[in-house]
Each structure stands twice: as C-alpha cells, then as structure tokens.
Amino acid sequence: MRIAYFSDDFYPMITGIGDTILITGKELSRRGHEVVYIAPRYAKATYEKTDRAYPADPAYELAEGLPVVRLPSFHIPFSPTGQSRFAIPNGSSFAFLKSFKPDVIHTQSPYGVGWEALRAARRFGVPLVGTNHTAVEDFFPAGTRGIMRKYDAWYYNHCDFVTAPYAKLLxxxxxxxxxxxxxxxxxxxxxxxxxxxxxxxxxxxxRALGLTGPTLLYVGRLGVEKRVDVLIRALALLQKEFRTITLIATGHGAAEAGLKKLAVRLGVEKNMYFTGFLSREALSDVYKAADVFAFMSTSDSQSISLMQAYATGTPAVCARARGLPDYTPSEAGFLVEPGDHAALAEKLKLLLTDSALRERMGAAATDYVKKFSPEKIALEWEQIYRDAIARGLS
Incomplete structure (x- = not known):
C-alpha cells in the first residue's frame, strides 16, 4: 500500500503525535509499504532546539529515511510548544501526491494540513482515514470550546473511518x-x-547525574496543560521528609519560566533539575535513574513518555484525566484527581518508601507495555487501511 500521512504536528517539533506517526510509518515501510508525510514547514529555530539540521530545501526533506512534503506555514502565537505552525492548505502537496499515487490518506488533525488532506482525498479519489489524538477543547479558551467540539465532529465526519487513542474521545x-x-x-x-x-x-x-536521593521524573513538553506545577507543589510537600529528593523535568515549553519561578517561590529550586531537550539515548539514561514517574497532564490521550517509563520498569502516578486512566493499570501505577498535589505526594511517598511495592509495580509495567510495540500496532493499521480501501472499491 501507498500511505500518505497528513499532520499539523510533526518532526522536528517536539510532539507526541509526530513521534507516533513516524514510528508507525517506519514500521509500515519495513513491512513493504510506501509512506509519505505532509506537514508544515518549521522555523530554523525549531530544528536547532532539537539538534537537527535545517533542510537545504524547506519544502521537502527526509525524516528518518521517509519523505516529508512541507506546506508553507506561519507561526501560531501563544501555542503550548512555542513551535506550532498553521499550514496553508494551498494544494502544494498535490504534485508529489500525483506521482506517489496514494491508496489511502490518513489525517491526524483538523487544521491547515488537515484541510489539505480533505482536498487531497477528493482530488485523488482515495479513502480518508482520520485519527483524533486529543480533546480539542483543551487548547482553546472556555467560551469557544463548545464550538470547537462541534467543528471537530464536523471535520471527522468527512472521514471514512476514525480512530482515537481512547474510546471516550470518540x-x-x-x-x-x-x-x-x-x-x-x-x-x-x-x-x-x-x-x-x-x-x-x-x-x-x-551518580552520573549527580543525584544522591529519591528521584521523580517527568518527561514531556513544559506546557500549561501538562500541569508540571502540580508536581512541583507535591515536591514541596515531599521535600520536608526527603531532603535530598529530586524532580527531573525534561523538555521545553511555554510554561518553563513560570515553573522555575514556582520552584523558587516554594523553596525547592535546589530539588529541581530542568534538563531541556534530551536525545533518546540521554532520555533512556534519565529514566533509568528515576524511582517513580509522575504525570499530571489533563490533556494527554496516551502519553508515549508514560510508555517509556513502563518499559524501564518505573511505576507511575498519573492524573485521572482524558486517556490516562486507560493506560494506567492498577498493577503498574496509581491515579489521583487532576490538580490534587497532596494526593499525588501521598502516592509518591508510598512508592518511595515501599521498595517491594515499587519493584512489583515496575515489573508489571514492563510486562504491560509490550502490547504497544510498533509491530503489533502496525498490524492493526494494515487491516484498517485495507478495509477502508476495500470499502472504497465496493
């Protein structure tokens, strides 16, 4: 099959959506399928922030060996990442797609690139599969959320089949x-x-990281919706009992400066370690230093960083929000109410003080995460794409 992915969030931007479709595409390519990505053009600073080379041709490049066609775009002010772009759906992907001859188009989002996907599916007469990765209202002002939810439904009604990382989103x-x-x-x-x-x-x-006590870990974007502030408030409670405790927070984001100020205000700046962007190799080392993974995001549908924690045998404490309950089995982690830093501190303390519980939950987490391997997920997508193509031919 020839599969064209359309996404408003993609490499080199730090984004879970981009990471997951790149992983899926690589596995499908390994299995003999042809894959192309349609995505916005990104600023040179976005490449620099992730230590990647800016392409010689901003309209076309390769991402881990797979072709990427870039649409002209402009910066979105006040985006959670500070890197987001709005792509102009001007049909500039059509010349490449005409020669590529896609069998199926898979849209990942309902904005500029998503509109290009709608036009491309009609233009080339191929099935349109959609994935809604997140609750759209989490990223818009309160007065517009109802309208955006209706828009979301309207957009995905143009697709032949739609998936989401968790059923409640559908x-x-x-x-x-x-x-x-x-x-x-x-x-x-x-x-x-x-x-x-x-x-x-x-x-x-x-020792390699200069840590001498219990270690908590957060991995992800430092966006407001990720609620890293809740982790810092829990840290302030735990620091009274665990004087050498450290909370590692990776990545960058719009909330970074405010989080550092909060740590100072609560007197835990010496217990915080903001690492900035880390390569996958360095990230692996950080996970292996952590005792517990903490994740209080109110917007995540699954969280690949949570899967990485499980793979390293690290139990988690997560917010009971969006898709996280679907991916936090009781044998591998705990759920607490969103924003409840006291409850978070209580569960973290339990895991830090009970090594047997921590090891037991860590082992269960390692076993649980095996079901999310690229090989197993690619098999599901192959069937979804084949079914969509068959329906289009019938």
Missing amino acids: ERMREKGFTKPGRAVANPAELELFTPATPAERAEHK
Whole structure:
C-alpha cells in the first residue's frame, strides 16, 4: 500500500503525535509499504532546539529515511510548544501526491494540513482515514470550546473511518454530531532503548547525574496543560521528609519560566533539575535513574513518555484525566484527581518508601507495555487501511 500521512504536528517539533506517526510509518515501510508525510514547514529555530539540521530545501526533506512534503506555514502565537505552525492548505502537496499515487490518506488533525488532506482525498479519489489524538477543547479558551467540539465532529465526519487513542474521545465526539464508524487504537511506542535497570545500574545512573536521593521524573513538553506545577507543589510537600529528593523535568515549553519561578517561590529550586531537550539515548539514561514517574497532564490521550517509563520498569502516578486512566493499570501505577498535589505526594511517598511495592509495580509495567510495540500496532493499521480501501472499491 501507498500511505500518505497528513499532520499539523510533526518532526522536528517536539510532539507526541509526530513521534507516533513516524514510528508507525517506519514500521509500515519495513513491512513493504510506501509512506509519505505532509506537514508544515518549521522555523530554523525549531530544528536547532532539537539538534537537527535545517533542510537545504524547506519544502521537502527526509525524516528518518521517509519523505516529508512541507506546506508553507506561519507561526501560531501563544501555542503550548512555542513551535506550532498553521499550514496553508494551498494544494502544494498535490504534485508529489500525483506521482506517489496514494491508496489511502490518513489525517491526524483538523487544521491547515488537515484541510489539505480533505482536498487531497477528493482530488485523488482515495479513502480518508482520520485519527483524533486529543480533546480539542483543551487548547482553546472556555467560551469557544463548545464550538470547537462541534467543528471537530464536523471535520471527522468527512472521514471514512476514525480512530482515537481512547474510546471516550470518540464518545465525546458523538455527543457533538460525529456519526462515522471508528474505534480506539493505541499509539505505538518505540522502546528498544528503554529497558529496566537493576538496582546497581539505577544507582550508577543517579551518580552520573549527580543525584544522591529519591528521584521523580517527568518527561514531556513544559506546557500549561501538562500541569508540571502540580508536581512541583507535591515536591514541596515531599521535600520536608526527603531532603535530598529530586524532580527531573525534561523538555521545553511555554510554561518553563513560570515553573522555575514556582520552584523558587516554594523553596525547592535546589530539588529541581530542568534538563531541556534530551536525545533518546540521554532520555533512556534519565529514566533509568528515576524511582517513580509522575504525570499530571489533563490533556494527554496516551502519553508515549508514560510508555517509556513502563518499559524501564518505573511505576507511575498519573492524573485521572482524558486517556490516562486507560493506560494506567492498577498493577503498574496509581491515579489521583487532576490538580490534587497532596494526593499525588501521598502516592509518591508510598512508592518511595515501599521498595517491594515499587519493584512489583515496575515489573508489571514492563510486562504491560509490550502490547504497544510498533509491530503489533502496525498490524492493526494494515487491516484498517485495507478495509477502508476495500470499502472504497465496493
């Protein structure tokens, strides 16, 4: 099959959506399919922030060996990442697609690139599969959320089949008029580098990072919706009992400056370690230094960083929000109410003080995450694409 992915968020931007479709595409390519990505052009600063080379041709490049066609775009002010672009759906992908001859188009979002996907599906007469990765209202002002939910449903009603990382997201779309067939499909997680550490290895990784006590970890964008502030408030409670505790927070984002100020205000700036962007290899080392993973995002549909924590045998404490309950089994982690830093601190303390519980949950997490391998998820997508193509031919 020839598969064209359209996404408003993609490489080199730090984004879970981009990472997951790149992982899926690489696996499908390995299985003999042809894959292309249509995405916005990004600023040179976005490439520099992730230590990637700016392409000689901003309209076309390769991402891990796979072709990417770039649409002209402009910066979106006040985006959660500070890197987001709005692509202009001017049909500039059509020349490439005419020669590529896609069998199926897979749209990942309902904005500029998503509009290009709608036009391309009509232009080339091929099935349109859609994935809604996130609750759209999490990224818009309160007064516009109802309208955006209706828009979301309207957009995905143009697709032949629609998936989401968790079933409740599709149910919420149906509340606003979504009528097309669909089901939940998990995102894949590329986890070869993320393996459990022995106690001795964990101690060595801590020493390499200059850590001397219990270690908590957050991995992801430092956006407001990620609620890293809740982790810092929980840290302030835990620091009274665990004087050498450290919370590692990776990545960059619009909330970064405010989070650093909060740490100072709460007196835990010396217990915080903001790493900035890390390569996958460095990220693997950080996971192996952590005792517990903490994730209080109120917008995530699955969280690949959570899957990485599980793969390294690290139990988690997550917010009972959006898709996280679907991916936080009781044997591998705890759920607490969104924004409740005291409850978060209580569960973190339990895991830090009970090594047997921590090890038992970590082992269960490692076993649980195997179901999200790229090989297994690619098999699901192959069937979805074949079914969509067959329906289009009937």
